[in-house]
Amino acid sequence: MAATNTPLEGIRVAILAMDGVENAELTEPRKALEQAGAKTTLFSPKAGKIQSLNHMEKAEQIPVEATLDQADPETFDAVLLPGGAVNADHLRVQPRAQEFVRAIDRQGKPIAVICHGPWLLVSAGLVKGRRITSYHTIQDDIRNAGGKWQDSDVVHDSNWVSSRQPSDIPMFNRAMIELFTEKKAAREEKTRRVA
Structure with missing residues (x-):
């Protein structure tokens, strides 16, 4: 088989982000996911557009496809959490964002x-x-x-x-695609065994 x-x-991937998201950390992994065949949906607390940043400078405004109130973890296979200090600091206190990632993790997605x-x-x-890495200032x-x-x-x-x-995005994208592919294959195998 080729x-x-x-x-x-x-595969459906939810992306959770707000104003202040680091542009490259949203757009580059999203592009890699979509090129690999995934469908992505950008969720934010408010409808409209979010302002992305290149470090501290304004970058593009990115359209939000749905609000966090509309995010149903049952309908997604994975989640992408881009960085940016302002984005992450505000997103972390959003109860719906916390509930969403808890549900995704609980299901092993x-x-x-x-x-x-x-x-x-x-x-x-x-x-x-859990073993994890991050920007060094939040270790x-x-x-x-x-x-x-x-x-x-x-x-x-x-x-x-x-x-x-x-600067880690190329390695991150490869590892993300690999993990998502492994989880997809495991889910498909489980479905085959049940059928």
């Missing part, structure tokens, strides 16, 4: 997170005992929440894959 260049065909994105996982109470938050922070380009722990910063 390898397909769209291994994520049929994959979570891809980069830079400051792990703040949401900290606030959702999910990092205790104390992760450790204080019981996580095992590592200074690596990419850290894979069960259904999670994490990276530190924009």
